[in-house]
Amino acid sequence: MVWARKYVLKKHYTGAPKLSDYELVQYELPALKDGEILVKAEWIGVDPYLRVYDSVFKVPYDQFGLQVAIVQESKDPDYPVATRVVSHKGWCDYSIIDTKAPVKEVPWDIFYKLPDLKGLSPSLGVGAIGMPGATAYFALIEVCQLKAGDTVVITGAAGAVGTVAGQIAKIKGCKVIGFAGSDIKVKWLENELGFDKVFNYKKVNIHTALKEAAPNGVDNYLDCVGGEISSIIISQMNTFGKVVTIGSISSYNADPSQLPKVTILQQYIVPKRLTIKGFVIWDEYKRWSEAFTNLINWIKEGKIKTPEHITEGFTNIFEAFSGMLDGENLGKAVVKV
Numbered sequence: 001m002v003w004a005r006k007y008v009l010k011k012h013y014t015g016a017p018k019l020s021d022y023e024l025v026q027y028e029l030p031a032l033k034d035g036e037i038l039v040k041a042e043w044i045g046v047d048p049y050l051r052v053y054d055s056v057f058k059v060p061y062d063q064f065g066l067q068v069a070i071v072q073e074s075k076d077p078d079y080p081v082a083t084r085v086v087s088h089k090g091w092c093d094y095s096i097i098d099t100k101a102p103v104k105e106v107p108w109d110i111f112y113k114l115p116d117l118k119g120l121s122p123s124l125g126v127g128a129i130g131m132p133g134a135t136a137y138f139a140l141i142e143v144c145q146l147k148a149g150d151t152v153v154i155t156g157a158a159g160a161v162g163t164v165a166g167q168i169a170k171i172k173g174c175k176v177i178g179f180a181g182s183d184i185k186v187k188w189l190e191n192e193l194g195f196d197k198v199f200n201y202k203k204v205n206i207h208t209a210l211k212e213a214a215p216n217g218v219d220n221y222l223d224c225v226g227g228e229i230s231s232i233i234i235s236q237m238n239t240f241g242k243v244v245t246i247g248s249i250s251s252y253n254a255d256p257s258q259l260p261k262v263t264i265l266q267q268y269i270v271p272k273r274l275t276i277k278g279f280v281i282w283d284e285y286k287r288w289s290e291a292f293t294n295l296i297n298w299i300k301e302g303k304i305k306t307p308e309h310i311t312e313g314f315t316n317i318f319e320a321f322s323g324m325l326d327g328e329n330l331g332k333a334v335v336k337v
């Protein structure tokens with residue numbers, strides 16, 4: 001008999017998520033059937049999309065999310081005990097997975113064996129060699145098709161996607177300019193990760209700072225935050241520039257009926273013939289392993305560093321999630337169960 005714990009969202013968020021929106025539930029898992037495995041979560045990623053997708057479901061629902069888990073008991077010889085897997089089981093410590101269930105819908109049915117990380121930490125399975133890393137990879141390599149000498153701007157630069165993206169852009173020979181939310185993050189991105197210039201968006205005049213850092217304009221923009229900062233960056237794009245918009249975290253906690261207003265963009269998009277593409281990593285799910293192969297090699301070669309903001313303890317998962325939304329993380333926010 002195995003007792004498991006899970007977080008259930010019992011009340012939709014209003015503004016910033018609160019611990020009282022959740023209930024921690026303990027329950028007994030049934031015995032395994034053929035083709036099933038019992039897994040114990042080791043690393044749980046806390047990601048901004050959990051905040052966004054809250055509106056998709058009726059409460060109560062089990063808090064979904066990506067986790068790396070290790071097989072404890074197995075009724076599938078393809079998944080012996082001690083195999084590591086990635087799934088979307090979310091905020092629970094033990095769970096049962098039907099290994100033969102088809103992946104009908106991503107992210108809900110995500111399930112795969114953790115790739116051979118060649119000695120790297122399994123935690124990277126929810127970070128640089130997981131969904132956020134794949135996002136950085138496909139957004140910049142496939143959508144932007146970076147060329148050496150391009151100027152690339154990244155908002156949310158110190159986060160899970162931004163840190164990987166900035167380093168990929170450096171590998172490709174680009175000039176990389178980042179925006180992040182604290183002076184510590186700014187220094188660290190410049191000194192440790194090799195960004196060419198980073199600004200604390202809370203302190204600088206974005207327009208002037210970017211003009212100084214990119215006097216010849218911006219070729220590619222990885223837009224992680226939306227809002228007015230994005231309008232300002234887009235206003236400084238070069239002809240045929242590419243914007244890949246992956247998120248708008250600056251307004252995730254805003255009242256959806258009263259979203260912030262920003263400067264209109266048509267006056268820049270049209271004359272500069274800009275391409276602005278909305279991108280969702282779930283669409284590339286079948287190709288994640290392609291990204292992982294390259295990312296593992298770059299990490300092993302020392303070309304990509306993989307900072308993590310680790311919170312210890314399953315019952316601290318909400319604090320990790322809330323802290324990430326507040327900008328406490330430098331690199332990927334992850335919980336060590």
Ligand SMILES: NC(=O)c1ccc[n+]([C@@H]2O[C@H](COP(=O)([O-])OP(=O)(O)OC[C@H]3O[C@@H](n4cnc5c(N)ncnc54)[C@H](OP(=O)(O)O)[C@@H]3O)[C@@H](O)[C@H]2O)c1
Binds near residue numbers: 161182324328
């Ligand atoms: N489309 C996709 O497939 C996809 C996949 C992954 C992620 N995303 C999106 O990409 C973005 C970054 O995700 P991530 O996983 O890498 O998260 P992350 O950057 O590791 O963590 C979130 C960060 O957002 C920043 N932030 C919070 N409030 C902000 C505000 N008002 N304005 C600007 N920045 C703010 C904080 O950093 P600061 O200290 O810098 O403020 C915080 O650390 C999110 O919008 C997420 O939804 C999209």
